[in-house]
Amino acid sequence: MSDIIFIYVTCKDTREAETIARAVVEKKLAACANIFPTMKSVYKWEGQLRMDGEAVLILKTTKDKFKVVEEAVKSLHSYDVPCIAALDIANVNDAYRSWLLGEIQQ
Numbered sequence: 040m041s042d043i044i045f046i047y048v049t050c051k052d053t054r055e056a057e058t059i060a061r062a063v064v065e066k067k068l069a070a071c072a073n074i075f076p077t078m079k080s081v082y083k084w085e086g087q088l089r090m091d092g093e094a095v096l097i098l099k100t101t102k103d104k105f106k107v108v109e110e111a112v113k114s115l116h117s118y119d120v121p122c123i124a125a126l127d128i129a130n131v132n133d134a135y136r137s138w139l140l141g142e143i144q145q
Contacts, residue, residue, distance in 0.1 A: 043128040043136060046108055048096040049080065051117050056096040059115045068108045069098040070142035099139060102127075 046069070050056040053076045060072030075095040082089055100108055102125070109123050131139075 041128045041131050041136070042101050042103070043131050043139060044100060044102050044105065044125045045128060046098040046100060046105065046112075047122065047124045047126055048098065048112055048116075049078075049122045050094045050096055052092075053094045055115075055117060056094040059112055060096055060098070062115055063098055063108060063111055066111065067143050068104055068111060069100040070139040071099045073097040073099075100143060101140070104143065 048056070048059065050059065053074060056072075056074045056076075060074060063069045064072055073096070075097075078093055078095055080089075080091055080093050098108060098112075105125050112123050113121065
């Protein structure tokens, strides 16, 4: 099992995703961020069925950084209950792993 995780975050729009991505990468909490600018979410909130456009943010980091990344995301996020979910990465190529670890541990 790898120590690398991807943190999946949904954001209200691309601007919010970019703001969070820049802050986390600049603080060396994640080596990289990917933003998927448009997706459609269907969910219930306060008893009402909703369908909204959102942006997906994926932050690439290590398991030991999850809590500090979570706090950074919460401090910049507009949602009362943001989705911040860690996905374990079973395998990653050695060169990418070395680069990622080098970026967050500098």
